[in-house]
Amino acid sequence: MSQMQPLKKPPGFKDPTIPIQMPPRKVNLPPSFNAQKKKNRSCCCRCFCCCFLIILILLLLLVAACGLFYLWFDPKLPVFHLRSLEFTKFNVSESQDGQRLNAQSALGVELKNPNGELKIVYGDTRVDLKGENDINMGAGEVVGFVLENRKVKVVKFVMKSNELLYDDSIGKLIMNGFKNKNLRVSVDVSTDIGVGYKGWKSWKIRVKVSCGSLRLKQIENGATPKCGITLFNWFDLN
Numbered sequence: 001m002s003q004m005q006p007l008k009k010p011p012g013f014k015d016p017t018i019p020i021q022m023p024p025r026k027v028n029l030p031p032s033f034n035a036q037k038k039k040n041r042s043c044c045c046r047c048f049c050c051c052f053l054i055i056l057i058l059l060l061l062l063v064a065a066c067g068l069f070y071l072w073f074d075p076k077l078p079v080f081h082l083r084s085l086e087f088t089k090f091n092v093s094e095s096q097d098g099q100r101l102n103a104q105s106a107l108g109v110e111l112k113n114p115n116g117e118l119k120i121v122y123g124d125t126r127v128d129l130k131g132e133n134d135i136n137m138g139a140g141e142v143v144g145f146v147l148e149n150r151k152v153k154v155v156k157f158v159m160k161s162n163e164l165l166y167d168d169s170i171g172k173l174i175m176n177g178f179k180n181k182n183l184r185v186s187v188d189v190s191t192d193i194g195v196g197y198k199g200w201k202s203w204k205i206r207v208k209v210s211c212g213s214l215r216l217k218q219i220e221n222g223a224t225p226k227c228g229i230t231l232f233n234w235f236d237l238n
Helices: 029-072 169-180 216-220
Strands: 081-093 098-112 119-122 125-130 136-142 144-148 152-164 184-197 205-215 227-232
Touching: 029 144, 081 184, 081 216, 098 125, 098 136, 098 184, 098 216, 119 169, 125 152, 184 216, 205 216
Parallel strands: none
Antiparallel strands: 081 098, 098 152, 119 144, 119 184, 125 136, 125 184, 136 152, 184 205, 205 227
């Protein structure tokens, strides 16, 4: 007996067990909604442009004010000189950790304000005295002060050191150098400076001053070298 053939589905037949999938309907937004969206975008763009223009105008005004200030006052940096160095104590002693340098000294740094109308405002100022092989020979500090226009001032620092020497030969070297006055020393000054005019004062900037390596005999003979100034830790004005 031959097998029965399945009946063919007539054209246009739809199986009721298969769910009918409706095509996605496009939602037509009202014209007022699209207009409000464009209006909000336009307001944001205008606000951004206004803020940008205000900032640009303020920057231009600041640059113009700085230019006028420079042309009117012609501001100049202070001038530093190493003026004096006198040791009241200098010896190398033995300790449990090794040799130590015990030193006390009085150091004078001359500050000159070359400005005709501006005073120079100093923050707290620190001085470090270094010997050969970068040996710490003392440090001192003074509180902030103001140096009036066209004035010169010698600032005195009291220096003390109790440095541990990393090599016994260093102790002998610096003692011999101290006795024959051939010991080389250098001075580093760290401070903040600003300018002032009458009751107005500017912000301060960080300044590092380096007074080059000199022998003790040169200082005792009256050598007063001009010290180099470094601004912002990178702009060298030697």
